[in-house]
Amino acid sequence: VLNGGIFALWGYWDVGAACGDRVARDAFDEGVNCLASNIHRWDAGYWSRYDLYPRLISNIASSFYHTLHISQLEALSKLTDRAELARMKARFESYRESRLNAMAAFASKAMFRLLVPRNRLLARRLPWT
Numbered sequence: 001v002l003n004g005g006i007f008a009l010w011g012y013w014d015v016g017a018a019c020g021d022r023v024a025r026d027a028f029d030e031g032v033n034c035l036a037s038n039i040h041r042w043d044a045g046y047w048s049r050y051d052l053y054p055r056l057i058s059n060i061a062s063s064f065y066h067t068l069h070i071s072q073l074e075a076l077s078k079l080t081d082r083a084e085l086a087r088m089k090a091r092f093e094s095y096r097e098s099r100l101n102a103m104a105a106f107a108s109k110a111m112f113r114l115l116v117p118r119n120r121l122l123a124r125r126l127p128w129t
Contacts, residue, residue, distance in 0.1 A: 001051045002042050003065060005035065006072040013079070032076070036084040042069070043088065047095050047105035057115055060108040066096060 009031045016025030042049045048069045050061040061069060073089035076082070095101045 002048065002061075003068050003072060005031075006076055009035070009076070032080050032082060035076075036080075036082045039073075039084055039088045043091065044108075046098075046101040047108070048092050055112075055116065057112050058108065059112055059116075060105050062109055063096075063102065063105070066092065066105065070096065 009028055012024045012028035015021050016028055041052055044058055044060055048061045048066050050059045050065055070089055070092045073085050077085035
């Protein structure tokens with residue numbers, strides 16, 4: 001989950017900065033390096049992915065989470081000066097500006113929820129689950 005991973009990184013940053021904890025700072029640096037080298041995996045080509053769990057259909061981020069990803073990547077790229085994160089933030093912003101991309105993301109998310117429902121009762125009643 002992209003947003004949760006970034007929030008966790010900020011936790012390491014906070015502990016490292018507030019407590020002078022070198023282990024937390026090293027964990028932050030290592031986590032940022034890992035995220036920067038893998039950020040492309042959250043790019044669906046028209047929107048951001050919510051997670052990377054391997055399913056038949058990608059779990060596309062809702063518009064709320066897509067906007068959150070953009071904000072988080074902006075803050076993290078300023079904090080770390082990582083060009084990869086800034087580039088992906090700009091790319092995600094360009095996706096958000098396209099009405100067609102937003103409609104495709106909504107349709108993908110709706111299809112995902114039909115195939116992977118949150119509601120356990122509904123999940124038991126669907127013929128394909």
